[in-house]
Amino acid sequence: xxxPVPGVEGFMYPNEVELQWSLLIVLYPYITGLVAGxxxxxxxxxxxxxxxxxxTYRLALLTALAFLLVxxxxxxxxLGHPERSFEMYLTPHRSSAMAMFGFVYLWYLLVVLLAExxxxxxxxxxxxxxxxxxxxxxxxxxxxxxxxxxxxxxxxVDDRVGYWITIIGIPSAFLLHGYVxxxxxxxxxxxxxxxxxxxxxxLFSAMVSGIAAVMLLYMAAMYMQGKKVDMLCLDTIAKxxxxxxxxxxxxxxxxxxxxxxxxxxSFRSLDFMVHSRLWTSQVVIQIVLGxxxxxxxxxxxxxxxxxxxxxxxxxxxxxxLTLVGIFAMRWNVVIGGQxxxxxxxxxxxxxxxxxxxxxxxxxxVLMLLPFAILWALVKLLPPWKPEEGDRDGVCPAAP
Amino acid sequence: MQGRWKDSIHLIxxxxxxxxxxxxxxxxxxxxxxxxxxxxGHYRGAxxxxxxxxxxxxxxxxxxxxxHVEETEVKGKGKHATVACEACHGPAARHADDPGSMRPMxxxxxxxxxxxxxxxxxxxxxxxQVNTKEHMPGxxxxxxxxxxxxxxx
Numbered sequence: 001x002x003x004p005v006p007g008v009e010g011f012m013y014p015n016e017v018e019l020q021w022s023l024l025i026v027l028y029p030y031i032t033g034l035v036a037g038x039x040x041x042x043x044x045x046x047x048x049x050x051x052x053x054x055x056t057y058r059l060a061l062l063t064a065l066a067f068l069l070v071x072x073x074x075x076x077x078x079l080g081h082p083e084r085s086f087e088m089y090l091t092p093h094r095s096s097a098m099a100m101f102g103f104v105y106l107w108y109l110l111v112v113l114l115a116e117x118x119x120x121x122x123x124x125x126x127x128x129x130x131x132x133x134x135x136x137x138x139x140x141x142x143x144x145x146x147x148x149x150x151x152x153x154x155x156x157v158d159d160r161v162g163y164w165i166t167i168i169g170i171p172s173a174f175l176l177h178g179y180v181x182x183x184x185x186x187x188x189x190x191x192x193x194x195x196x197x198x199x200x201x202x203l204f205s206a207m208v209s210g211i212a213a214v215m216l217l218y219m220a221a222m223y224m225q226g227k228k229v230d231m232l233c234l235d236t237i238a239k240x241x242x243x244x245x246x247x248x249x250x251x252x253x254x255x256x257x258x259x260x261x262x263x264x265x266s267f268r269s270l271d272f273m274v275h276s277r278l279w280t281s282q283v284v285i286q287i288v289l290g291x292x293x294x295x296x297x298x299x300x301x302x303x304x305x306x307x308x309x310x311x312x313x314x315x316x317x318x319x320x321l322t323l324v325g326i327f328a329m330r331w332n333v334v335i336g337g338q339x340x341x342x343x344x345x346x347x348x349x350x351x352x353x354x355x356x357x358x359x360x361x362x363x364x365v366l367m368l369l370p371f372a373i374l375w376a377l378v379k380l381l382p383p384w385k386p387e388e389g390d391r392d393g394v395c396p397a398a399p
Numbered sequence: 400m401q402g403r404w405k406d407s408i409h410l411i412x413x414x415x416x417x418x419x420x421x422x423x424x425x426x427x428x429x430x431x432x433x434x435x436x437x438x439x440g441h442y443r444g445a446x447x448x449x450x451x452x453x454x455x456x457x458x459x460x461x462x463x464x465x466x467h468v469e470e471t472e473v474k475g476k477g478k479h480a481t482v483a484c485e486a487c488h489g490p491a492a493r494h495a496d497d498p499g500s501m502r503p504m505x506x507x508x509x510x511x512x513x514x515x516x517x518x519x520x521x522x523x524x525x526x527x528q529v530n531t532k533e534h535m536p537g538x539x540x541x542x543x544x545x546x547x548x549x550x551x552x
């Protein structure tokens with residue numbers, strides 16, 4: 001007879017009782033997903049020339065940067081020896097997917113995001129370096145890297161190079177988040193994770209969350225500045241959100257149907273888990289509230305006519321629910337994958353601490369941090385010009 | 400062509416910043432990564448010598464057998480034949496070098512035995528296990544089982 005362990009039901013191997021991958025590891029794919037999604041939205045305008053989403057182009061890039069800067073922090077907090085993480089750059093281990101991720105991250109940050117933002121903002125930076133005063137002047141001067149050439153021709157060159165960087169950036173964004181999915185999907189021993197669909201499911205859910213986040217941020221920014229939201233832009237984003245979400249949902253359902261029909265040796269155990277411990281977070285929050293409801297709202301806008309105010313309200317509701325739903329999806333993957341025993345004979349539970357290194361408090365701080373960074377970035381590199389009717393601030397008139 | 404060059408030259412600057420960063424990284428790397436890293440594998444080659452230089456703590460069963468002939472023989476015939484002396488008596492290399500300098504611990508059986516034999520579903524079924532709360536409570540294991548040859552005959 002074994003002494004009962006609180007929270008454990010049935011049989012667990014000793015090393016399964018306590019969850020090693022905590023809430024912070026839930027945040028990590030959530031945050032990188034927002035990065036990849038925001039970037040892909042930005043590339044819609046740049047590469048696929050969807051002019052209607054132009055007002056969000058720069059905001060999407062800054063959002064991607066703000067979240068990307070925070071993305072490694074949950075991992076650092078999770079590590080007992082964060083300073084050693086630098087060693088994966090010094091002595092790269094080529095056979096480990098996790099170890100190589102550092103390079104994917106750096107590539108994305110330096111070669112894709114920073115380069116694209118710099119090229120796009122260069123003319124503004126040069127202009128601000130001339131008109132600003134005090135420390136801001138010095139900052140902008142440093143950011144110009146010493147080149148003041150913003151002639152028409154130079155801008156054209158920037159534009160071409162930026163275009164190519166975005167083209168490289170799209171597969172890079174796919175890589176960034178597909179990779180996160182791969183890290184889970186390639187864990188052979190874990191039936192909940194191990195599926196080749198994982199990278200693509202992660203990728204599409206990333207796009208969904210990133211698009212929803214930028215949509216909400218755009219509305220919030222316009223509201224705070226007392227400007228009018230560009231409805232054509234908003235409707236277009238919502239339409240993309242709907243279609244990408246539909247693909248994401250289909251992929252997840254494909255995975256589910258496949259599991260149910262295949263019903264391999266893990267199925268009964270996982271099925272029981274979904275019907276017990278994961279019922280609220282998976283079925284209620286992720287699938288019903290976080291997927292079906294926003295999909296229904298977005299579909300309704302496409303099918304029926306609503307007033308502007310009604311549409312805005314529906315988008316806010318759909319966006320918020322989507323973000324909650326995708327968070328729940330990350331939670332269900334990361335936490336769910338550790339709740340069942342690899343013997344398929346028992347279940348443990350996750351106890352969330354509050355003010356500990358991996359508790360709720362640091363998670364909340366880490367989730368607020370990107371918004372603080374974004375706020376500073378928007379102050380520093382305004383995505384919209386203050387004047388009316390300028391090229392970057394307004395959508396072309398609706399046809 | 401001339402104008403084209405003039406209007407693209409500013410791109411050299413971020414490229415130079417990247418290169419400078421890369422160079423800095425390589426310099427830092429050259430200083431930080433230990434010279435023998437990668438000599439034999441994905442670890443520091445010199446670590447082998449450092450490990451070799453550490454004092455030996457375990458003598459190994461063959462060494463004990465050289466002096467403790469009787470215990471070795473008894474154990475070798477019993478069920479604990481595969482359990483090494485120092486698994487129960489602790490590291491005893493100093494004792495083996497010079498028996499008078501240090502005495503290996505003579506474990507009080509019960510806690511020691513429970514460490515291996517306590518009932519646990521995660522252990523393989525063939526391994527003999529008891530629930531010490533139910534199996535002859537209040538007595539020392541060695542009162543019935545001889546530590547060196549535990550089967551009851």
